[in-house]
Amino acid sequence: MQPIQLGRMRIHRVMEMESPTPMVMNLPGVTPQDLARLRQWYDPGDDEIGADAENSRMTFSVHSWVIEVDGQTILVDTCDGNHKDRLVPEVNQLNTDYLGNLRRAGFAPEDIDLVMCTHLHFDHVGWNTRLENGKWVPTFGNARYLFGRRDYEYFKDEPAGEDAHHASFIDSVLPVMEAGKGVIVDENHVAHREIGDGVWLEPAFGHSPGCCTIHGQADAGEAIFWGDVIHHPVQLLRPDLPFAFDADPATASVTRQRVMKRAAEEELLCFPAHFRKTSAGHVRSDGDAYRYEWVVP
Incomplete structure (x- = not known):
C-alpha cells in the first residue's frame, strides 16, 4: 500500500498478518439481512461473507500505522509480535516478517521516535519487545512508548478472565517500563504539539477499560486511528451487538456509535486497526446505519 499524505502528515501501513475467525464466535447476533446489506458495499474478494453468520468469517488484518509528521516518526499499535507464548492458538509463537515489512515501508526500528x-x-503491543539472548527487550530502542494509565493499572493487577492480555503485559509492556522507555499517560494526552495541530489521544472506553483513539491533524483534515473501537465493517451496521472481547460491552457499543457518528459528520479520515483491503477510508451515513468507503492511495 502506498502512503497517504494528509497535510504535513504522511501515513504508512505495516502489515503483520491476516487472522480469520468464525463470525459467530465474535458477533453471534448478526443476521442474514445484515450480511446481505453488508455485501452491497463490502466485497473482500473471497468467501469471507456468506449468507448467514454461521457460514461467515471475520478476517482481521493485523497491522500497524506509521505517522511521519514534523520530523517525528510515530508507530501506532504494534500487532502480535514474534516468539511469544499466547493462549490464542492463531498467534502463538508467531514468526512473521513484520520488521521486514517495516523496513520495506522505509523504516528501521531505530527510526521510530514514539510508540503509541x-x-x-x-495484538496491539506485541512488537513493543523482541527476544534477544533469551530476554525481552524494547524493539524500538530510540523510542518513547506511551501507555494509557487505565489499561496499565488494570492489566498489571492480573485481572480475572484476562489471562491472554496479562501475558502480553508481562512480555511486551513491563520490559519497556523496566528499560526506562515507557511513559504512563492519561487518556487525553497530547503527544505532539497540540490538539488540532499535532497528535493526541481521546478516551474511547469499553473495549478495554482504557481504550483510546489516536488523532492527528496537520494543515489538513483530521485522521483517527480507532484501534479496536470497530473491528470489522459489519459493526457499522450492528454497533449494538457486543463484541466477544469487549470488557464492557454496553460502554463499547455507545463508544462505537459515537465514533461512527463523529467520523461521518466531520469526514474524518479513518485508519482502523483490523479492516482489510487498504483499511483507510471514510465512514458514510447509510439510512439508519453507516457504510465504509475505502481510500485507494
Whole structure:
C-alpha cells in the first residue's frame, strides 16, 4: 500500500498478518439481512461473507500505522509480535516478517521516535519487545512508548478472565517500563504539539477499560486511528451487538456509535486497526446505519 499524505502528515501501513475467525464466535447476533446489506458495499474478494453468520468469517488484518509528521516518526499499535507464548492458538509463537515489512515501508526500528498503543491487548503491543539472548527487550530502542494509565493499572493487577492480555503485559509492556522507555499517560494526552495541530489521544472506553483513539491533524483534515473501537465493517451496521472481547460491552457499543457518528459528520479520515483491503477510508451515513468507503492511495 502506498502512503497517504494528509497535510504535513504522511501515513504508512505495516502489515503483520491476516487472522480469520468464525463470525459467530465474535458477533453471534448478526443476521442474514445484515450480511446481505453488508455485501452491497463490502466485497473482500473471497468467501469471507456468506449468507448467514454461521457460514461467515471475520478476517482481521493485523497491522500497524506509521505517522511521519514534523520530523517525528510515530508507530501506532504494534500487532502480535514474534516468539511469544499466547493462549490464542492463531498467534502463538508467531514468526512473521513484520520488521521486514517495516523496513520495506522505509523504516528501521531505530527510526521510530514514539510508540503509541490504542490499548493494551495482546495484538496491539506485541512488537513493543523482541527476544534477544533469551530476554525481552524494547524493539524500538530510540523510542518513547506511551501507555494509557487505565489499561496499565488494570492489566498489571492480573485481572480475572484476562489471562491472554496479562501475558502480553508481562512480555511486551513491563520490559519497556523496566528499560526506562515507557511513559504512563492519561487518556487525553497530547503527544505532539497540540490538539488540532499535532497528535493526541481521546478516551474511547469499553473495549478495554482504557481504550483510546489516536488523532492527528496537520494543515489538513483530521485522521483517527480507532484501534479496536470497530473491528470489522459489519459493526457499522450492528454497533449494538457486543463484541466477544469487549470488557464492557454496553460502554463499547455507545463508544462505537459515537465514533461512527463523529467520523461521518466531520469526514474524518479513518485508519482502523483490523479492516482489510487498504483499511483507510471514510465512514458514510447509510439510512439508519453507516457504510465504509475505502481510500485507494
